[in-house]
Amino acid sequence: xxxxxxxxxxxxxxxxxxxxxxxxxxxxxxxxxxxxxxxxxxxxxxxxxxxxxxxxxxxxxxxxxxxxxxxxxxxxxxxxxxxxxxxxxxxxxxxxxxxxxxxxxxxxxxxxxxxxxxxxxxxxxxxxxxxxxxxxxxxxxxxxxxxxxxxxxxxxxxxxxxxxxxxxxxxxxxxxxxxxxxx
Numbered sequence: 336x337x338x339x340x341x342x343x344x345x346x347x348x349x350x351x352x353x354x355x356x357x358x359x360x361x362x363x364x365x366x367x368x369x370x371x372x373x374x375x376x377x378x379x380x381x382x383x384x385x386x387x388x389x390x391x392x393x394x395x396x397x398x399x400x401x402x403x404x405x406x407x408x409x410x411x412x413x414x415x416x417x418x419x420x421x422x423x424x425x426x427x428x429x430x431x432x433x434x435x436x437x438x439x440x441x442x443x444x445x446x447x448x449x450x451x452x453x454x455x456x457x458x459x460x461x462x463x464x465x466x467x468x469x470x471x472x473x474x475x476x477x478x479x480x481x482x483x484x485x486x487x488x489x490x491x492x493x494x495x496x497x498x499x500x501x502x503x504x505x506x507x508x509x510x511x512x513x514x515x516x517x518x
Contacts, residue, residue, distance in 0.1 A: 345360040407498050
């Protein structure tokens with residue numbers, strides 16, 4: 336028995352024609368392929384491109400993985416290679432500030448999902464980061480507010496460790512399905 340895949344990875348990334356939008360979509364699609372394989376080889380379910388359950392919030396949730404009553408939120412990032420690190424509340428790539436790494440979106444999303452599905456055990460979110468081009472990528476000393484930053488290559492191992500290999504509780508499916516942006 337295998338899990339199910341709901342939604343389309345990168346499905347609602349704005350088609351602005353900008354390089355940032357293209358890179359963002361490519362990152363979500365790449366992460367989506369990895370997570371879809373986890374669903375095929377296990378009983379976990381994978382959810383792509385969901386709305387945050389709150390009025391007036393424009394942010395989306397890139398991916399959620401569920402098994403039993405456990406839920407893991409994953410944000411996909413595709414950044415330039417480099418050594419990423421955080422000192423106090425400011426993050427850097429080498430010596431240049433990277434303000435986009437310091438946004439507090441993940442903690443808000445975790446809180447909103449926990450309130451929306453009180454029965455779920457919502458794990459601390461992951462930010463899966465892959466290099467946008469060849470080069471060294473280190474995120475060991477990067478601290479994203481409300482989430483754990485990991486290299487994309489570590490994602491399958493982390494999902495297996497955090498989400499049980501069992502069918503998703505029907506109450507979670509019922510609560511998540513209406514949040515899908517793309518069906």
